[in-house]
Amino acid sequence: MIFIDEFDRLQDAAGRVLFADTIKMLSDRVVRVTIGLIGVADSVSELVREHRSIERALAQIVTRGIDASQMTIRPEAVRKITALSQGLPHYTQLLTQLAAQAALTHRRIAVGGPDVDVAVGRALDRAQQSVVEAYQEATTDTRRSIYPQVLLACALAPENDFGLFTPSDVREPLSRILGKPYKTAAFARHLDELSQESRGEVLQKYGTGRTSRYRFLNPLLRPYVAMRGVSEGLVRVQDLR
Missing domain, CATH: 1.10.10.10 (Winged helix-like DNA-binding domain superfamily/Winged helix DNA-binding domain)
Structure with a gap:
């Protein structure tokens, strides 16, 4: 049994997605563990808020990574990456990195939709x-x-x-x-x-x-x-x- 206290104080949407993703992974792999989330809320849905914020959180992962590289990314490319990630931050980070590399290969600091297309092929090559x-x-x-x-x-x-x-x-x-x-x-x-x-x-x-x-x-x-x-x-x- 693992208790996560004061979960309601975690305001970062990306952090909530990572928590939800971890819990889902444990469930999918039938790990014999119980996770207890403790916090103040009117309902469990309000406490977790994962479904409503997941797309926004994945988009934040994309933009933060791009900003840290002192690059820019078009909204179309952000939407592509979040859709392709299927809710998993692992793929969000990988596609963002590979799309940025594709843009830099052409000496551009703005990541666009075609760069994401290139990233998809490279991500498939790097799959586990x-x-x-x-x-x-x-x-x-x-x-x-x-x-x-x-x-x-x-x-x-x-x-x-x-x-x-x-x-x-x-x-x-x-x-x-x-x-x-x-x-x-x-x-x-x-x-x-x-x-x-x-x-x-x-x-x-x-x-x-x-x-x-x-x-x-x-x-x-x-x-x-x-x-x-x-x-x-x-x-x-x-x-x-």
């Missing part, structure tokens, strides 16, 4: 080996299949407060990726197999049948999959939630 291997194990097939597209649709699917999504949440993004309507029954088997050892167990499944819910076992895989989709032209940054 375990993340790359998990993606390959989940999507590689000797026959033509839609496992890569299904996994990408999972990365785009809306999540609830616990990071879970349903098969019906996957239907709309998958239909958009493949360019034609898909019914849940057409890819239910793929979701089930992505949660099994034969496909690297990249998804964690809860419940059965219509009550089944899924989430990424490794939180770092979700933004990696999303960035691959953008890099390969399967989706646009605007499609990311």
Whole structure:
């Protein structure tokens, strides 16, 4: 049991996101620990305030890093980085650094959208080996299949407060990726197999049948999959939630 006292006094939005991200990581990895946040507030939502401030906090991470480098960044580039980060400060910092390097390569101190596009490719090259291997194990097939597209649709699917999504949440993004309507029954088997050892167990499944819910076992895989989709032209940054 770990208690964090006077949590309400933490006013820095970026700090709150880091706390929320740490708690989510512990939950995703099923670490046997209980976190107790202690503070003064009318409700738990008011105490944490993570969902409403996360995008603003990620944007602050971007601008602070750029300001520290005595550079500037266009609003479009900030929006791209925060969307691609999928809520994880790790990717926010990495993409900001790589985008700044891309701008400096062309002797510019202003970071723009094209620099972020370059950063995406470089971030994919720098991804953790375990993340790359998990993606390959989940999507590689000797026959033509839609496992890569299904996994990408999972990365785009809306999540609830616990990071879970349903098969019906996957239907709309998958239909958009493949360019034609898909019914849940057409890819239910793929979701089930992505949660099994034969496909690297990249998804964690809860419940059965219509009550089944899924989430990424490794939180770092979700933004990696999303960035691959953008890099390969399967989706646009605007499609990311």
